[in-house]
Amino acid sequence: MDNTFITGKLKTRFTEGILYVNEHEDMLTVVVAREVIHEVIRFLKENESLGFTFLTTLCGIHYPDQELQLGVVYHLHRFSDNTRIRIKTFLPLGNPVVPTVTDLFSGANWMERETFDFYGILFDGHPNLKRILNVEYLDYFPMRKEYTLEDPTREDKDNRFFGR
Amino acid sequence: MSTSNYIKVDPPEGYSSPGLFATTFDKVVGLARKNSIWPLPFATSCCGIEFMATMGAHYDLGRFGAERLSFSPRQADLLMVMGTIAKKMAPVVQQIYVQMAEPRWVIAVGACAASGGIFDTYSVLQGIDRIVPVDVYVPGCPPRPEQIIDGFMKVQELVGKESLRRRYSKEYKDLLESYGIR
Numbered sequence: 547m548d549n550t551f552i553t554g555k556l557k558t559r560f561t562e563g564i565l566y567v568n569e570h571e572d573m574l575t576v577v578v579a580r581e582v583i584h585e586v587i588r589f590l591k592e593n594e595s596l597g598f599t600f601l602t603t604l605c606g607i608h609y610p611d612q613e614l615q616l617g618v619v620y621h622l623h624r625f626s627d628n629t630r631i632r633i634k635t636f637l638p639l640g641n642p643v644v645p646t647v648t649d650l651f652s653g654a655n656w657m658e659r660e661t662f663d664f665y666g667i668l669f670d671g672h673p674n675l676k677r678i679l680n681v682e683y684l685d686y687f688p689m690r691k692e693y694t695l696e697d698p699t700r701e702d703k704d705n706r707f708f709g710r
Numbered sequence: 711m712s713t714s715n716y717i718k719v720d721p722p723e724g725y726s727s728p729g730l731f732a733t734t735f736d737k738v739v740g741l742a743r744k745n746s747i748w749p750l751p752f753a754t755s756c757c758g759i760e761f762m763a764t765m766g767a768h769y770d771l772g773r774f775g776a777e778r779l780s781f782s783p784r785q786a787d788l789l790m791v792m793g794t795i796a797k798k799m800a801p802v803v804q805q806i807y808v809q810m811a812e813p814r815w816v817i818a819v820g821a822c823a824a825s826g827g828i829f830d831t832y833s834v835l836q837g838i839d840r841i842v843p844v845d846v847y848v849p850g851c852p853p854r855p856e857q858i859i860d861g862f863m864k865v866q867e868l869v870g871k872e873s874l875r876r877r878y879s880k881e882y883k884d885l886l887e888s889y890g891i892r
Contacts, residue, residue: 679798679833680798680833681797681798681833684832688832688833
């Protein structure tokens with residue numbers, strides 16, 4: 547099964563929802579609107595001719611220069627012929643809500659918590675959306691590109707140890 | 711008389727004559743304590759690997775009476791923190807310190823335990839002295855076993871010279887209070 551078949555299937559089913567398709571190093575990248583992201587992943591998993599039954603990974607990304615700054619990237623895998631596909635969706639910084647895929651892939655649970663932890667992306671319908679790696683009292687999302695490399699507001703550093 | 715080559719320690723300062731040796735109680739207790747320290751290794755990263763070499767036959771921390779590691783804080787005398795401590799792990803380190811019985815000592819092995827080291831970042835504790843009082847700092851990234859042994863011998867010096875009343879002093883209580891430890 548080649549990538550044009552997958553692209554054709556997705557474009558027929560979702561038309562306007564598919565925003566951008568690109569193929570890099572034989573791996574298909576599809577950018578979809580957030581309104582259809584859950585249906586796209588369900589379609590890729592449950593459609594008999596597609597059958598992407600494994601969620602390899604899920605992560606967040608922040609492009610501060612874009613209008614829709616925050617993104618969620620899903621990597622799906624079909625075992626039968628080792629095909630992989632990358633699905634992206636972008637969200638505005640002011641309203642970073644995306645439907646959860648924990649109902650389709652249980653393994654998405656901790657990945658979505660990690661993405662929430664570092665980027666503040668809210669997964670609507672997630673059973674337990676709280677911080678997973680960082681301390682509970684952290685009041686910001688550290689992987690967002692909102693901070694200078696050296697944060698001048700931090701008070702926990704001892705200048706003596708850094709030659710300052 | 712057998713010619714075994716066990717290590718004897720020097721007697722403390724005191725007055726001796728045939729059949730008599732007089733010294734202070736502090737010094738006798740200090741001598742006993744400093745040559746039988748039970749360390750609790752809290753090894754989180756590469757400094758812990760150096761500590762394994764330190765405990766091994768080649769460097770042999772047993773020569774200093776410290777071959778008996780205590781993996782329970784209740785019986786430990788010396789907390790050896792070796793490696794990066796993330797902020798999320800800070801309360802764990804502090805709880806282990808609280809669970810240790812007095813008298814207790816702490817050694818921060820390596821740049822990370824002493825100051826956060828290269829991990830100048832939001833998730834790493836910038837030195838364990840922010841959560842527990844530290845007696846000896848061992849520099850290095852990671853330190854060689856010789857340096858760890860040097861740091862350990864500095865702890866022995868402190869243990870040997872400690873006054874029996876120190877832990878009841880107001881200064882010591884204030885120190886613990888400043889860390890929020892009771």
